[in-house]
Amino acid sequence: xxxxxxxxxxxxxxxxxxxxxxxxxxxxxxxxxxxxxxxxxxxxxxxxxxxxxxxxxxxxxxxxxxxxxxxxxxxxxxxxxxxxxxxxxxxxxxxxxxxxxxxxxxxxxxxxxxxxxxxxxxxxxxxxxxxxxxxxxxxxxxxxxxxxxxxxxxxxxxxxxxxxxxxxxxxxxxxxxxxxxxxxxxxxxxxxxxxxxxxxxxxxxxxxxxxxxxxxxxxxxxxxxxxxxxxxxxxxxxxxxxxxxxxxxxxxxxxxxxxxxxxxxxxxxxxxxxxxxxxxxxxxxxxxxxxxxxxxxxxxxxxxxxxxxxxxxxxxxxxxxxxxxxxxxxxxxxxxxxxxxxxxxxxxxxxxxxxxxxxxxxxxxxxxxxxxxxxxxxxxxxxxxxxxxxxxxxxxxxxxxxxxxxxxxxxxxxxxxxxxxxxxxxxxxxxxxxxxxxxxxxxxxxxxxxxxxxxxxxxxxxxxxxxxxxxxxxx
Amino acid sequence: xxxxxxxxxxxxxxxxxxxxxxxxxxxxxxxxxxxxxxxxxxxxxxxxxxxxxxxxxxxxxxxxxxxxxxxxxxxxxxxxxxxxxxxxxxxxxxxxxxxxxxxxxxxxxxxxxxxxxxxxxxxxxxxxxxxxxxxxxxxxxxxxxxxxxxxxxxxxxxxxxxxxxxxxxxxxxxxxxxxxxxxxxxxxxxxxxxxxxxxxxxxxxxxxxxxxxxxxxxxxxxxxxxxxxxxxxxxxxxxxxxxxxxxxxxxxxxxxxxxxxxxxxxxxxxxxxxxxxxxxxxxxxxxxxxxxxxxxxxxxxxxxxxxxxxxxxxxxxxxxxxxxxxxxxxxxxxxxxxxxxxxxxxxxxxxxxxxxxxxxxxx
Numbered sequence: 001x002x003x004x005x006x007x008x009x010x011x012x013x014x015x016x017x018x019x020x021x022x023x024x025x026x027x028x029x030x031x032x033x034x035x036x037x038x039x040x041x042x043x044x045x046x047x048x049x050x051x052x053x054x055x056x057x058x059x060x061x062x063x064x065x066x067x068x069x070x071x072x073x074x075x076x077x078x079x080x081x082x083x084x085x086x087x088x089x090x091x092x093x094x095x096x097x098x099x100x101x102x103x104x105x106x107x108x109x110x111x112x113x114x115x116x117x118x119x120x121x122x123x124x125x126x127x128x129x130x131x132x133x134x135x136x137x138x139x140x141x142x143x144x145x146x147x148x149x150x151x152x153x154x155x156x157x158x159x160x161x162x163x164x165x166x167x168x169x170x171x172x173x174x175x176x177x178x179x180x181x182x183x184x185x186x187x188x189x190x191x192x193x194x195x196x197x198x199x200x201x202x203x204x205x206x207x208x209x210x211x212x213x214x215x216x217x218x219x220x221x222x223x224x225x226x227x228x229x230x231x232x233x234x235x236x237x238x239x240x241x242x243x244x245x246x247x248x249x250x251x252x253x254x255x256x257x258x259x260x261x262x263x264x265x266x267x268x269x270x271x272x273x274x275x276x277x278x279x280x281x282x283x284x285x286x287x288x289x290x291x292x293x294x295x296x297x298x299x300x301x302x303x304x305x306x307x308x309x310x311x312x313x314x315x316x317x318x319x320x321x322x323x324x325x326x327x328x329x330x331x332x333x334x335x336x337x338x339x340x341x342x343x344x345x346x347x348x349x350x351x352x353x354x355x356x357x358x359x360x361x362x363x364x365x366x367x368x369x370x371x372x373x374x375x376x377x378x379x380x381x382x383x384x385x386x387x388x389x390x391x392x393x394x395x396x397x398x399x400x401x402x403x404x405x406x407x408x409x410x411x412x413x414x415x416x417x418x419x420x421x422x423x424x425x426x427x428x429x430x431x432x433x434x435x436x437x438x439x440x441x442x443x444x445x446x447x448x449x450x451x452x453x454x455x456x457x458x459x460x461x462x463x464x465x466x467x468x469x470x471x472x473x474x475x
Numbered sequence: 476x477x478x479x480x481x482x483x484x485x486x487x488x489x490x491x492x493x494x495x496x497x498x499x500x501x502x503x504x505x506x507x508x509x510x511x512x513x514x515x516x517x518x519x520x521x522x523x524x525x526x527x528x529x530x531x532x533x534x535x536x537x538x539x540x541x542x543x544x545x546x547x548x549x550x551x552x553x554x555x556x557x558x559x560x561x562x563x564x565x566x567x568x569x570x571x572x573x574x575x576x577x578x579x580x581x582x583x584x585x586x587x588x589x590x591x592x593x594x595x596x597x598x599x600x601x602x603x604x605x606x607x608x609x610x611x612x613x614x615x616x617x618x619x620x621x622x623x624x625x626x627x628x629x630x631x632x633x634x635x636x637x638x639x640x641x642x643x644x645x646x647x648x649x650x651x652x653x654x655x656x657x658x659x660x661x662x663x664x665x666x667x668x669x670x671x672x673x674x675x676x677x678x679x680x681x682x683x684x685x686x687x688x689x690x691x692x693x694x695x696x697x698x699x700x701x702x703x704x705x706x707x708x709x710x711x712x713x714x715x716x717x718x719x720x721x722x723x724x725x726x727x728x729x730x731x732x733x734x735x736x737x738x739x740x741x742x743x744x745x746x747x748x749x750x751x752x753x754x755x756x757x758x759x760x761x762x763x764x765x766x767x768x769x770x771x772x773x774x775x776x777x778x779x780x781x782x783x784x785x786x787x788x789x790x791x792x793x794x795x796x797x798x799x800x801x802x803x804x805x806x807x808x809x810x811x812x813x814x815x816x817x818x819x820x821x822x823x824x825x826x827x828x829x830x831x832x833x834x835x836x837x838x
Contacts, residue, residue: 354557354559356555356556356557356559357559357561359521359524359526359546359553359555359559360553360555360559360561360620361561361572362524362525362526362545362546362547363524363525363526363546363547363549363551363552363553363630364547364572364573364576364620364624365547365573365576365577365624366547366576367545367547370576374561374572375561378561378563379562379563381563
């Protein structure tokens, strides 16, 4: 049986279609590398020919140096990269000759050497420019982006190559299969998380802002970070952020969510469904409408609903409540929205607990509280971990309700949280001077905090213990 | 503890789960609730446990009405088909959980858990999690958990259905033995009539929410009161078919297309008023004879299927559109299509009214 499968695997040329795909990818890649390189060389020549000024040269992507002569300082890497590519090409060509057992191995050799050299070129070009506090030239940026792309292709191509090469070793192949299975997910994470984070970091090392965005970036090192940490309100913002996340998470996103789930799961299905739907309303209300509603609730008499009710009890002359106790409202407003997520997750988890377990506990002598403490909550460990982790991260980066409700006020930074600061620095300033790079520094630190928190959560909750061994073996 | 159910009824809207169930269980008695799925046996059990509230009727433990007593105050132990072990607790914690809820002192708890675990033969597994145990071991843990608080009533909800056939046999006798030794009143819900027959002192047969019969196993077997009981109790099941009843002098003849046999007068006379009756006869009460050509005695059919069961052969004999199951000696060589004659053991023939489905012989 097993032998049969192995034989089939060898007989069917599975790489048949992949070969053409890879060829296309290779061509594309070559185009990406060769064309900018050609462009650079042509521009370099043209500058001499047309006697462009330094400023003009800079606008079309070349570099002006102090002596006004040399165009590009990283020429070594520039020439090294195609050289390495050429060597790879030659080596690959030998393998590509007819009669060779597996021509695509040669193709891979070409691809890998070329992509590797390009990656090296891009990275070194950029790092050299940055290290010398030069303006980062367009081709260095281009080199970097191509390098990222190349690294991605290298990863995929390398995986496939390794898979082809390891056809005879089951254990190794199983490991590769696992990587292949994860590839779509990993690619998404890389493209939509790692790359933006890296770009954000690079951005934060420059002085890019609306004041100078038409010029090439200037590398300013960690100036943005120094500025951020020495900001007078930095401790205040940090404290606000933790206060906001912890209070909202504890009392609403987890606390209220759990309470709602427990309550709605223990009434009749229809009633429970109705109440859950009710609690979803804040979530689906447009945020501006939602905030206006809260403001209407908190208004001074005679408009404020809260004050009208207080008036019924003889409590008169009450203020507009939001500036009065802004934190209460920041937490309430976010909590009412945030509770629905946990509520849904917890409800489905509670309903998934087998009825027999509940009956068994009741028969064993558990009252309602003991039942929740000893059976329901321990079995909700995984959804709890998930909701705590997920909601911490989403609260950390959320600011829209605070922006609309108090805009960080009243007064200076009273309710301003980290994400709001980052947003304001980068995209919303009084004088229209958007400090993109400075905002990126705030944003990047937030990314780091989020990453550290996630890892901590996974450790504290012992995530690995919660994951079952796979029940399916890959043959 | 004695248990008494009086007109116990459970309804959800217009769905009736249990309909006027009345029975009493003596102290120390082992009673089985037997019936096909959806017959109301688990509903009744859960009412006894206090999980469902009865719509009408009462449940008495000894002389106390317990309708309103929550399950935790009923002092019962329960064992489930799914074992229902707490997956996040070790075996020790699982068995000790009822004691923990009673706030027993730690030392006493430890001692009792160990004793029960040793009794169940799982003393060495106390630190494992349920997921690390086999099905049989899990069921022992569940049994230990039910026993540790020394309940006055044990409830079993198809506890052996998830076990493999061989283990089911072992556990069956173990549970029976344990129940005898401890003398705890027990209710055992099952759809497996072999389990009910072998374990129970009395069996309550249920169908569509109603109690059909409540009797010791052999009485159910020998004197079924309805066609449902006749067909449900016994394996392989009793053959049931309609016949025309003819009286020729003192002889009672049962006739049907291709089939004719004589009923003993003492049984036949009970059905004398009916022109048509339902006959029930168990496969082991029919003798299979090779067809002697030209014989008028008995009835002639042909072998349709032969299922070897080891000790016996289960033979499906066809008479036109009627199939009868017969247990035959495996040494008797039979081929499909062979003509055969059947001889009924007249003293074992059951007679039912085809309209009411009640027995004409037993009330």
